[in-house]
Amino acid sequence: MTRAVISYGPIPVEQLGHDVDMTAELGGTWLPNPVLTASGCAASGRELDTFFDITKIGALVTKSIMLAPRSGRPTPRMAETPSGMLNSIGLQGPGIDGFIEHDLAWLRERGVRTVVSIAGSNADEYTKLAQKLRNVPEIVAIEVNISCPNVENKGLIFARDPASAAAVITNVRRNTPSDIPVIAKLSPDVTDIVEIARACVRAGADGLALINTLLGLVIDTTTMRPQLAGITGGLSGPAIRPVAVRCVWEVHQALPEVPILGMGGIRNGVDALQFILAGASAVSVGTATFNDPAAPARVLSELRHELALRGFERLTDAVGHAHRGADVEPEPELGAEHHSGPVPRWP
Amino acid sequence: MTRAVISYGPIPVEQLGHDVDMTAELGGTWLPNPVLTASGCAASGRELDTFFDITKIGALVTKSIMLAPRSGRPTPRMAETPSGMLNSIGLQGPGIDGFIEHDLAWLRERGVRTVVSIAGSNADEYTKLAQKLRNVPEIVAIEVNISCPNVENKGLIFARDPASAAAVITNVRRNTPSDIPVIAKLSPDVTDIVEIARACVRAGADGLALINTLLGLVIDTTTMRPQLAGITGGLSGPAIRPVAVRCVWEVHQALPEVPILGMGGIRNGVDALQFILAGASAVSVGTATFNDPAAPARVLSELRHELALRGFERLTDAVGHAHRGADVEPEPELGAEHHSGPVPRWP
Amino acid sequence: MPVQVRGELLGTRRVGSYHVLTITAPGVPEAARPGHFVALAVGGDNSAMLLRRAFSIHGVTLRGVYGGTVDIAVGVAGPGTQWLANLHRHDPIDVVGPLGRPFALPKQPVSALLVGGGYGAAPLFMLAEELRTRGCRVDVVLGAATEDRLFNVLDAKRMASTLTITTDDGSTGTRGRVTDVLPEIMSRTNTDVVYACGPMPMLAAVTELARSHGAHVQTAVEESMACGIGVCMTCVLPVIGDDGVTRMLRSCVDGPVFRGDRIRWDDLDTIPADCYGAPGSKA
Amino acid sequence: MPVQVRGELLGTRRVGSYHVLTITAPGVPEAARPGHFVALAVGGDNSAMLLRRAFSIHGVTLRGVYGGTVDIAVGVAGPGTQWLANLHRHDPIDVVGPLGRPFALPKQPVSALLVGGGYGAAPLFMLAEELRTRGCRVDVVLGAATEDRLFNVLDAKRMASTLTITTDDGSTGTRGRVTDVLPEIMSRTNTDVVYACGPMPMLAAVTELARSHGAHVQTAVEESMACGIGVCMTCVLPVIGDDGVTRMLRSCVDGPVFRGDRIRWDDLDTIPADCYGAPGSKA
């Protein structure tokens, strides 16, 4: 396998054989199209390859990998919720060495554009992970899952604290070849996601992945105890889509130059289009894959269709489109005499 | 109408005519049962009274009222989302004087236990609202909606900042008769809801209402603009239930003595039971009322049934029940040698 | 008084591109007046669609084997209406109704002109019957984009003194909008009152023409609704009151029928600056 | 190789308290082996239920007018199974399958004992057929809480050398658990291999008895699954590998059939301390 399968520049429309140029940019890397899998919802690609050709989507994002092998959390690990699900897998995985040797090797051989997601328990582990990956050929990008508890900061999730988030990103960026983008994946469970986004970008993030799951809990009313062994879990699926689109909107509004990988409840091409219009340069399809194993490929073709319908010639023209136009600012909520600062939002 | 319709002590089981004592305590006030409406989902009660007898539920929570009359936001004000909806009403209402004169007068005459929800644009407005209400007879409690932008703090939502939240609660508590509980209603859109809860309790809140809506956004893919005139809106309905139950769980865990009014996506008795088991002393039924106008009454009878099925003699015995029992603590996630601080949560 | 009942689909028939559903709904027909609507839960017990869908009551039967039924005309617009269109006979449907304020009826035997756009024609049939009972002359104009989007031309012919059809594409009737034919009809029939139901821009234009003709005008508006019963404040529009003050009124309980001349058609989807409680206003 | 196909319900018949659904699913029957399962989307296009439901393949037909069908036995447990039970003939069903690893089959004509608890009996019929083709003796034990929760006693009688029934309440057959009758049958029939499908505690107990009898044991487990295709890591349980190391394996792709003696039955719903990658372990 050569590097040829991975595209590093915009692909001419003619070569795509259709009317919309789907080329997507993600932190300096060009992908032939903007639809990726979501970390933890596609394992390392092999299983999905039976349902659709995984070399045809934008890229495959691997399950977050840690330094050592991990058995994850006890079961039950999931609960179905209205239009969503709660999971508490606990990052079960083979550890970085086994991952490079087996999973990444297979992906490379299969010619799959691969985004490697990494996760650590302290800032130093992220450094080591980046170092392990720096000589691995043909990685499209590194997605840094910072929705993990920082054992050196009372278990506080990195992504919930600007300084911890920045520390991790600094470490990863320093230890990653400059032509490989580093994408920080943020949690929506924060007071101000723009603050965290800014901290990550200042620390060197080339792009942002928005959003990880929302912290949730389900009580099993038969046992009258939390349904998950891990008590709380991450909420995903269409239920969270409005929150995800809002995060993309807010961050794109504040940092229009920063590429965003949008995700959270994308189930079809119209859903994906919402994220693109709100400011995402590319999207990940996660939980929907559990409902439809071919979802990423289907979303891609539907998104192309929706863009064509709306007369877009290039995907990139649609990115952030909903922010443009004069009439998108809300009417000022309070009398002008009161009004100061950002436009207040009322429930 | 006399005070007789409003119960200020536990009601003997015999009088209820069924086997579960549904009496609920909310910050020192006793209600005959724990099912309330949710602010903004029941107007001032009159409309729902056609569908069920609103004197029979725990209490009616009014739409949040502000000092002056308000026209609210322009339309469109809502978007349906998977298992939920987004709203941006902008607190349309008659202002406190008209509200007391018409709405509260009607509720009193009808004999409805009433929780008045108040909202302001700065801490001082909350003071004035409490003062206006202090001589109004027969209010069960005041719910303080602090999910409003504070125009004196760059439009930052009170409920997203512990100091602003506390300032509001202090003002309301000081200006409210001591026998009327003040309940602070919190927003889930924060990094640490326990921190806000603590700040409100220290400021004198007798109880906490959890949760208000989550900030969300829907792009209308036809107009390619945000669907709501207000751009962002509040996400409610079953979609958010796992987040709401998690918030109740976290706050009850940290502050077991503080009564919680739980809400967020309650649609039936089993849903309500989840909140009770997680630590809520009472619950509000909101968006579900749009689907089923009799939802609060139905949820009440279903909840009673579910409690009876599980052998509870008193509702109060079920409050927080899911926290009890030895096996609810999660397995420590990391090796003991790493472990410090609270139990880390993994996605 | 609206009720909530678990009804049952008795049958569906096609009328043009619409699906006319006959639903048992004990208690609803008895109280239904022309202009009332029903709100139906959609998608079944495990539906991701939480909100009810609103449909004008097209017709009712008061008795019979099934103890009262309601007819509605469903145009497929999205997943909720699609679900309704796909229901089988005997499937349950949860109905809330009758909702809203109906059309105001004249005490005198006046000359009435009924204007329906698309499925906006649905509530006009009960209205026509009621008007004719009161000795009114009833003329009808139905308009739509294309022939198949016209609703129930056959019955309209039967009930109206004259029926005029317009389609945007000219596939049948006069090519153009209902407003193109209105002035001539109003002059010819000496219209005293216009009743209109259809898309908002049509209602605005009809109101304008009726006013310049000096006729009363009753419009049944269609705003997006979350609850349909008056508790959520989703469905508001700026309406001028008897006191001359504009208020944001709920179209589900204060409407859907309003006097056309009281609606601030140019200010829909805004809060007019002089509206009661508008930002900055001292109300 | 599993496929995803939009199938159609050909019909539903009741067997005891179960609903046996016959579904067209081109491509699935061809590849199905005893012990495989299918994952069905539930609730229709606007369902709030996102996750597929898993069902053992009970039977297949390879050709015929409909080009291959799959039979499954549905016990109503919650909203998803309720929805499946309520489907009408010709309704579409989205099928992914065949999934998982099937039962391992003996190369020799051994004596096999098949044990099914409740709908756990469903996959045993294809297995019995396959075993008999290979010249095996097939004895069957079916158990359930009550008579109506027994699955398909009639067919079981036909295919088995002997059929033994147990019910918890004694409503039919021997009163008690399947494990009460197992020792005697294993001795009498000289059981070489036990195939079991049913609730986890039953599988644990059957494994124990089979081991003490010296028989091989194949168990088809049932863990809660989010994806059914191996990508989510929801459905794991601790299984001892050939190398003696315990790993958290996915029951959807590494199972649902495992050698009973390889499953750490006492450690289900835990991460055993000596498990590969367990907290604190140095793996």
Ligand SMILES: Cc1cc2nc3c(=O)[nH]c(=O)nc-3n(C[C@H](O)[C@H](O)[C@H](O)COP(=O)(O)OP(=O)(O)OC[C@H]3O[C@@H](n4cnc5c(N)ncnc54)[C@H](O)[C@@H]3O)c2cc1C
């Ligand atoms: C008073 C009133 C009477 C109506 N009468 C009829 C009728 O007789 N026949 C008919 O076919 N339709 C009628 N409608 C419109 C009908 O309610 C919508 O077509 C329907 O709600 C669309 O639902 P959907 O799921 O198919 O589409 P979607 O667009 O997916 O619906 C999404 C959401 O938007 C709301 N919505 C979408 N379109 C409209 C609309 N035009 N008006 C109000 N809300 C909308 C829905 O209720 C839902 O909450 C009426 C609407 C109102 C307010």
Ligand SMILES: Cc1cc2nc3c(=O)[nH]c(=O)nc-3n(C[C@H](O)[C@H](O)[C@H](O)COP(=O)(O)OP(=O)(O)OC[C@H]3O[C@@H](n4cnc5c(N)ncnc54)[C@H](O)[C@@H]3O)c2cc1C
């Ligand atoms: C490999 C396998 C084979 C199965 N074969 C059959 C069969 O042949 N016949 C049959 O009736 N049932 C079978 N089941 C169980 C069946 O999948 C569940 O009864 C069904 O998922 C319940 O869905 P529900 O919506 O009705 O219930 P709910 O309890 O509301 O389901 C909620 C969630 O929990 C999951 N869940 C609930 N119960 C189970 C369960 N017992 N096992 C796994 N997941 C569960 C559901 O998939 C869903 O995600 C099998 C399960 C597995 C894993």
Ligand SMILES: Cc1cc2nc3c(=O)[nH]c(=O)nc-3n(C[C@H](O)[C@H](O)[C@H](O)COP(=O)(O)O)c2cc1C
């Ligand atoms: C079962 C499951 C496992 C996940 N594992 C990871 C993970 O390992 N790393 C990560 O960054 N996100 C993980 N996520 C979060 C998803 O990548 C994604 O951010 C989230 O689910 C929202 O997208 P969705 O609604 O499309 O699933 C996981 C999600 C699910 C449902």
Ligand SMILES: Cc1cc2nc3c(=O)[nH]c(=O)nc-3n(C[C@H](O)[C@H](O)[C@H](O)COP(=O)(O)O)c2cc1C
């Ligand atoms: C249309 C609408 C209007 C609301 N208005 C208010 C309000 O005025 N004050 C308030 O505190 N909460 C308001 N809420 C939030 C609800 O009271 C409740 O906290 C939230 O919707 C979650 O509960 P639910 O999922 O049961 O609706 C509103 C919610 C909706 C849907």
Ligand code: FES
């Ligand atoms: S739709 Fe809720 S008030 Fe009109």
Ligand code: FES
């Ligand atoms: S159910 Fe997803 S890996 Fe088994």
